[in-house]
Amino acid sequence: MSFITRGFSGAGRERDPRLPPGQTLVADWPVLSAGPTPDVSTDDWSFSVRTETGLTTWTWDELLALGVEDVTVDIHCVTHWTKLDMDWRGVPLDAIFENIETSADYVMVHSHGGYTTNVALDDLLGGKAWIANEAEGEPLEPEHGGPARLLVPALYFWKSAKWVRGLVMMDDDEPGFWEQNGYHMHGDPWTEERYW
Numbered sequence: 001m002s003f004i005t006r007g008f009s010g011a012g013r014e015r016d017p018r019l020p021p022g023q024t025l026v027a028d029w030p031v032l033s034a035g036p037t038p039d040v041s042t043d044d045w046s047f048s049v050r051t052e053t054g055l056t057t058w059t060w061d062e063l064l065a066l067g068v069e070d071v072t073v074d075i076h077c078v079t080h081w082t083k084l085d086m087d088w089r090g091v092p093l094d095a096i097f098e099n100i101e102t103s104a105d106y107v108m109v110h111s112h113g114g115y116t117t118n119v120a121l122d123d124l125l126g127g128k129a130w131i132a133n134e135a136e137g138e139p140l141e142p143e144h145g146g147p148a149r150l151l152v153p154a155l156y157f158w159k160s161a162k163w164v165r166g167l168v169m170m171d172d173d174e175p176g177f178w179e180q181n182g183y184h185m186h187g188d189p190w191t192e193e194r195y196w
């Protein structure tokens with residue numbers, strides 16, 4: 001006797017076109033953290049961008065005053081789960097970079113707890129990334145990166161750094177935490193840029 005029914009295995013059903021290759025849909029929202037959940041309060045929270053000329057810093061209220069957007073996006077984890085139609089709220093990186101002058105093309109994203117990940121600036125601008133403070137209509141839970149995380153839904157979810165605290169501009173692309181451990185420098189789920 002089979003434990004997989006036709007409906008669940010997908011046989012006889014169209015594959016959702018929003019599902020990238022090698023991915024499987026989940027209904028719940030898994031927690032994936034490389035370390036413990038840091039205790040980050042919005043009172044002393046700040047977000048900063050370091051460029052070749054200096055540091056720009058926002059408090060929690062200052063960052064949100066740049067303007068939040070509501071977006072519905074799909075997220076794709078390199079461990080093969082995809083969650084569709086997630087509702088998020090956050091400050092678009094476009095609003096942050098309106099205040100930043102830089103000629104650097106790459107970004108190292110830094111989080112409380114020491115996590116880092118590298119992203120090309122082009123993948124953060126043009127309505128593609130947010131500093132998210134809410135998900136599914138609620139303040140972001142600490143285990144999901146609260147009070148704020150990076151959200152870059154077009155790339156595998158390890159690029160969406162939880163407990164984000166700042167960006168450092170780089171002239172050359174350098175590997176972050178998972179990238180040093182074999183994950184792809186770019187991480188496009190549609191071309192399965194999982195590992196190198």
Ligand SMILES: Nc1nc2c(c(=O)[nH]1)N[C@H]1C(S)=C(S)[C@@H](COP(=O)(O)O)O[C@H]1N2
Nearest residue numbers: 030031032033034111115144157158161162
């Ligand atoms: N700071 C930090 N951000 C992180 C991680 C982490 O370990 N630390 N894990 C990454 C990975 S591999 C994934 S899949 C997602 C998981 O986010 P979630 O726990 O909210 O599902 O966060 C990413 N961002």
Ligand SMILES: [Mo]
Nearest residue numbers: 032077078158
């Ligand atoms: Mo992941």
